Amino acid sequence: xxxxxxxxxxxxxxxxxxxxxxxxxxxxxxxxxxxxxxxxxxxxxxxxxxxxxxxxxxxxxxxxxxxxxxxxxxxxxxxxxxxxxxxxxxxxxxxxxxxxxxxxxxxxx
Amino acid sequence: xxxxxxxxxxxxxxxxxxxxxxxxxxxxxxxxxxxxxxxxxxxxxxxxxxxxxxxxxxxxxxxxxxxxxxxxxxxxxxxxxxxxxxxxxxxxxxxxxxxxxxxxxxxxxxxxxxxxxxxxxx
Numbered sequence: 001x002x003x004x005x006x007x008x009x010x011x012x013x014x015x016x017x018x019x020x021x022x023x024x025x026x027x028x029x030x031x032x033x034x035x036x037x038x039x040x041x042x043x044x045x046x047x048x049x050x051x052x053x054x055x056x057x058x059x060x061x062x063x064x065x066x067x068x069x070x071x072x073x074x075x076x077x078x079x080x081x082x083x084x085x086x087x088x089x090x091x092x093x094x095x096x097x098x099x100x101x102x103x104x105x106x107x108x109x
Numbered sequence: 110x111x112x113x114x115x116x117x118x119x120x121x122x123x124x125x126x127x128x129x130x131x132x133x134x135x136x137x138x139x140x141x142x143x144x145x146x147x148x149x150x151x152x153x154x155x156x157x158x159x160x161x162x163x164x165x166x167x168x169x170x171x172x173x174x175x176x177x178x179x180x181x182x183x184x185x186x187x188x189x190x191x192x193x194x195x196x197x198x199x200x201x202x203x204x205x206x207x208x209x210x211x212x213x214x215x216x217x218x219x220x221x222x223x224x225x226x227x228x229x230x231x
Binding site: 002032033034035037044045046047050051056088090091092094095096097098099100101102103 | 218
């Protein structure tokens with residue numbers, strides 16, 4: 001049972017826009033910023049979005065993040081086959097530990 | 110470009126101690142949160158804990174009684190020990206470098222090790 005709640009799956013066709021939600025509480029997403037990670041099969045997670053809406057160098061601008069209250073969202077526009085992966089949100093909890101969402105498996109149809 | 114490389118025993122028996130080490134190449138050891146995260150087969154990510162270059166640690170409350178993290182600044186390495194392992198500790202263990210922006214406690218894990226599969230089986 002993960003502290004942050006994500007839908008287990010999402011899907012879209014190439015070119016579409018998909019969003020993945022992440023819900024927490026006042027002690028984590030409500031009071032700290034949210035980061036997103038992309039995990040391709042058999043690889044380590046990769047930082048995708050940090051501080052709610054910032055993209056690291058090299059991440060395409062098709063990926064965007066937002067946060068409102070205790071909920072955050074990751075949006076992927078112009079969906080591509082290589083976007084098929086697991087996506088995790090993460091935040092710091094004020095009880096002094098890191099927390100992750102359960103992950104969302106994105107399928108490109 | 111910083112690289113993290115990790116190693117340790119991959120097969121343990123119940124009640125043994127898991128021991129992993131992560132070496133940092135091409136970057137400073139200071140100023141970061143050196144973290145361990147694990148992923149059980151087919152499951153999501155779980156934050157285990159972190160250590161700073163000064164040796165300050167924070168652990169996941171659910172694992173705190175069994176976890177010890179240490180760092181060796183002279184070698185740019187940090188380590189994880191998890192005692193009394195059971196089958197529930199079977200997972201891929203990742204080390205990662207974290208930092209945080211002012212105004213938020215959230216650790217931004219920007220570099221990850223390759224992962225080590227640790228299997229606990231009798």
